[in-house]
Amino acid sequence: MLYINCPHCGMRSQNEFSYGGDASVKRPELNKEVSDQEWDNFVYNRKSLRGKHLELWQHISGCRQWIKVERDTATHEIFRTFKADEEVA
Amino acid sequence: MTQAFRIENGGLINRDKKLSFKFNGKTYLGYEGDTLASALLANGVHLVGRSFKYHRPRGFFGAGVDEPYAVVQLYRNGETEPNIKATEQELFEGLEAKSVNCWPSVNFDIGAINNFLKIFLPAGFYYKTFMWPKSFWYRIYEPFIRKAAGLGVASTKHDKERYEHKYEYCDLLIAGSGPSGLAGAYAAAKNGAKVILAEDKPRFGGSLLTSDVNIGNQSGKDWAEGIIAELKTMPNVVVKNRSQIFGYYDHNMLVMSEKVSDHLPSTKKYHPNKRLWYIRAKEVLISSGSIERPIVFGNNDTPGVMLSSAAKEYLKVYGVLVGRKPLVFTNNDSGYETAIEFKKHGVDPVVLDSRKNPESEIIDEAKNLGINVKNSYVVVAAQGYKKVKSADIASISEDKKQLGKIENIQCDCICVSGFWTPTIHLASQSGNKTKFKEEIDAFVPGQSKQNEITLGAANGVFSLEETLKTSFTAGSELSKKITENDNKVAIPNVVEKKSSQHDKFWCVPLPKGKNYKRFLDFQNDVAVSDVEIALREGYRSIEHVKRYTTLGMATDQGKTSNLNGLQLVSEIENKVVPAVGHTTFRPPYTPVSIGAIVGREVGKHSKPTRKSPMHSWHEKNNAVFVDAGVWLRPRYYKRGDENLFEGSKREAKNVRANVGVCDVTTLGKIDIKGPDAAELLNRVYTNAWLKLPVGKARYGVMLREDGIVMDDGTTTRISENHYHMTTTTAQAANVLSHLEYYLQLVWPELNVNVVSTTEQWAGAAIAGPKSRDLLQKLFPNSDVSNEGLPFMGYMEGDLFGAKARIYRISFSGELAYEVNVESDYGNFMWEKIMEVGEEFKIQPYGTEALSTLRIEMGHVAGSELDGRTIPFDNALEGLVSKKKDFIGKRSLQRSAFIAEDRQRIVGVVPLDKQTSIPEGSHLVKDDKAPLPNPKLGHISASCWSVEYDNPFSLAILKDGKNMIGQKLFAMSPLKNKVIPVEIVSSHYVDPKGERVRS
């Protein structure tokens, strides 16, 4: 079970969180023309990469904040965590 | 019965307390502190079972967790449990156990015929033989394998025992209470670290209980007892016996199974049977010790052949002689320690040492005691069927290839020592890449992967002095990092005998003309010849050899067999062992009860049960409950001997005729506040929200980004910047997360707060033509007329002193209202509604009547919003704004979603107006068409229309828009029904929706 450092609450076990997928996905702006390809990329297409992955988790049984977690998908090592509005350098 | 093999004195058992137990129906006596194995051995019982494949007689091989043979079926307090190791099961009064894998009895076993047909069962036998003919599989092969296989029978009864889960955090977790674990725990505890020390056996001390050493001028055993006693007094230390750490998972999470009650005749009241600990440790000290490995020789599975360390443990811990004429066969000094213990108790052992001329203090001591030692000698084969009667022995050449003349000597047990294998399972599970240590012919942990350190015998260090030194130091250093204390602990002086180098010898060659079975894996019956076959047939990877031969795949996970298997492969392949590599160590290290893994989450406890504030009223009024997600909701209120059909029909009819009240507390409720609340709703829902006036409610549909309907419900504008959203019962949590996602990540610029208020409000839906009259009486000071409170209106009111929110919304299609009060007043509200409603013939109605009412009105619910439908499919396209953008809008342009013949909701009526259509039935054009019959749609919900008194269903049907009036067939192969039906409008009752506005 992963041990995730919630930037708001501190170290908490994985079972307090729910997974939210790739954090690098950006929703197209509202009221903007979007091509089929762009829309498909937003809704469906994901990389499923091996290695460092920036992903979303929600601390549902804690502060209910969505956070970003930089995790290695092969080793499960967690490098850094960020608040939702924090820029990832 | 006498315990003929129990010595007069000695051992750590309690001789004041005799215990009576039964094995295979026969009664025996043992002592408190015995295991089932030690008690049986005290009574001279060596035959405990039959082997897995050949059904050869099986005895005891070890004295603990490594035991491959003595697996029994246990009976305790009216329950039964399979796969119990007799070497681990503590004796209690009244214990009953039986052998497994034998039929009809352990002494006469039919399956043993396999032993004489062993040509029939070589490696890969299952793969090769049972492949064909295919028709034989079900009738012959599978029943045969099923009967022959298995390590006992699982109980079919409900398990009365309780199992607990516990989450724990500590600075230092220590796996194993041998010298290394004790030293590490003591040093860390003195530094104020929070320490958990886990020991799988009942007694702490590990090897110190049986070794002949001194620590700080005391015996090793006394020193261990002193340390444990002191640790137990320290508030920062938890010491746990009978507790096996069986898995090392990610981020330093380890799981431990604590046997709380298995050693007692029955579990104490309020106590669990087992407790599963999830431990998050900052640092982990793996001090899991080592397991003696056997030397392979002919018939080495005969009962009476056992590990020399086990023989010593039976003697020193339990006061039991495993034989009176022992033969010790060793390639190192450990065998001598066992021989010395025998000699001290008046038994004369013979020692066969494969080494030519070893010299050490221990060997000198043995010789000085007059023990008969034969150097360069080996056991060629054990003789005897159900028990060792003698051994064929021979001298062996220095290159270990040539045997001398074979002699036969009488013996009643053969104690084998092939040196020691470090227990590296936990280190390996943590991700540590192990390395091969040439000096000990075994793998040890390499570079630490997580925060783990492996010390002592588990790390291949067999010197007590070095083990204590490194472990005290590690305990101090690891704890110093965490607590910043630096309390030095003096390392005690150690007296131990120096050993000589072991012999790298593990398998006795076959003598000419003999074809003895030489077993590697004792539980799965894998012999040297099986591995040879696998390699001959081209299997090279050790993982493949393992699966083909099943070597190391039994419940003991090859604790005594893996290394010898590797030695054999490396020898045949002419590779060094590290090049062959070992198979993966996977948790659990030992079998763990399913009950312990499940914990308290069984039956009604598998998820929380939520009850509305009116639950006790429903109970008192004969409600029959149904699970709705995690909620318990009344399905109907039973009157007399009404069944569900009759009761729900009565309730639904009364709503249409008079007035009914339904508990709708379970609906999800979300409070939405902030200046941008309307903008959020406008983006989340498909319809327009910017112009909803204060005091008005609106129905809305929300989509996922892929265009599929996520949920529906009404949202009410309570005041300028304050909205009250309702969701379906099932989607409440998802919708909240959905809103939080967009507010926190996508549109953080929106100034809105959302919070769940599902628990804060109790809700009652009042529906029926007389609902307004009732409402007026409930709120005499409010104007609830059609003008004062129009359809989709909202007002606040005073319900006999309780503040209430009144919404004029309807799910039933009737004139209806929903009244909410704070949860604490829920029951008060309900009782008032029933009391005042009496003159209007009010009846409470449950979810079944609620369903009926919404189905015949064509209102969609979860069965239509099933994660596969878009607004059009549910006839909700009128609510999809063409002007503004919203979540999921772009997806609605997908070609499949705008196809001409897109599926759509319709009503379905059976032609005979009699036969109810099972939900899930497929709609087809031709009921006689060959399979697979093309499916046009499916029945999503069915009811008995109370308006028309005939069955009515909703369906999602291809090209539904153009199918009204068509005749189709509803087919349910599950219910074996074919029903001719007609497609009608989904709005079966009141298609213009006049009633809700009346």
Ligand SMILES: [Zn+2]
């Ligand atoms: Zn948090």
